Amino acid sequence: MDIKPLITADEIAARLADIGRQISEDYSGKDILLVGVLRGAFMVMADLARQIDVPVEFDFMAVSSYGASTQTSGVVRILKDLDEEIEGRHVLIVEDIIDSGLTLNYLMKSLRVRRPESLAIATLLLKKGIQRVPLDVKYVAFTIGPEFVVGYGLDYAGKYRNLPYVGVMGEGAQEPAEQSADS
Numbered sequence: 001m002d003i004k005p006l007i008t009a010d011e012i013a014a015r016l017a018d019i020g021r022q023i024s025e026d027y028s029g030k031d032i033l034l035v036g037v038l039r040g041a042f043m044v045m046a047d048l049a050r051q052i053d054v055p056v057e058f059d060f061m062a063v064s065s066y067g068a069s070t071q072t073s074g075v076v077r078i079l080k081d082l083d084e085e086i087e088g089r090h091v092l093i094v095e096d097i098i099d100s101g102l103t104l105n106y107l108m109k110s111l112r113v114r115r116p117e118s119l120a121i122a123t124l125l126l127k128k129g130i131q132r133v134p135l136d137v138k139y140v141a142f143t144i145g146p147e148f149v150v151g152y153g154l155d156y157a158g159k160y161r162n163l164p165y166v167g168v169m170g171e172g173a174q175e176p177a178e179q180s181a182d183s
């Protein structure tokens with residue numbers, strides 16, 4: 001499989017340091033509950049958290065969207081809910097990538113009703129201009145085009161999550177028949 005590097009490991013580290021600093025300022029004097037969206041966000045969550053210097057706790061959700069693997073269907077199912085109560089807490093959702101925005105739109109709605117003190121989103125990647133729903137994304141490390149990317153947590157048919165950089169799938173990539181189970 002041909003994968004063309006798009007964002008290097010050094011570039012990712014530098015942007016996460018910026019965003020971590022920004023988050024530390026914005027949440028100064030507060031505690032944050034970081035909510036990672038499994039599985040793709042595990043890597044950015046680990047690296048971003050180490051750049052934040054206010055007290056942080058961790059929780060994870062797993063969601064599944066159905067449809068072709070390189071496209072989103074908008075149907076979201078919660079496979080694993082939070083372990084923590086979030087009422088009155090400062091919740092920061094950490095995502096790997098926002099494409100249509102449907103996954104996060106759904107997650108925001110389902111978390112908002114639990115009445116957190118604040119609820120915001122940090123994402124490694126935002127696909128430019130193709131959000132199908134309005135979504136207020138507070139922290140974006142990189143804005144990219146519509147191309148399908150892998151690496152640094154992001155998969156194609158379950159693979160390539162371990163690449164230390166973000167790359168674009170080359171020509172000849174085959175669509176698997178079924179979407180990978182998770183987001």
Ligand code: IMP
Nearest residue numbers: 072098099100101102103148149154183
């Ligand atoms: P949504 O379209 O914003 O709901 O994105 C849903 C999910 O699709 C993301 O959380 C990713 O897991 C996955 N996804 C979207 N675009 C890509 C991509 O370019 N590479 C890998 N996964 C992607």
Ligand code: MG
Nearest residue numbers: 040096097183
């Ligand atoms: Mg995801």
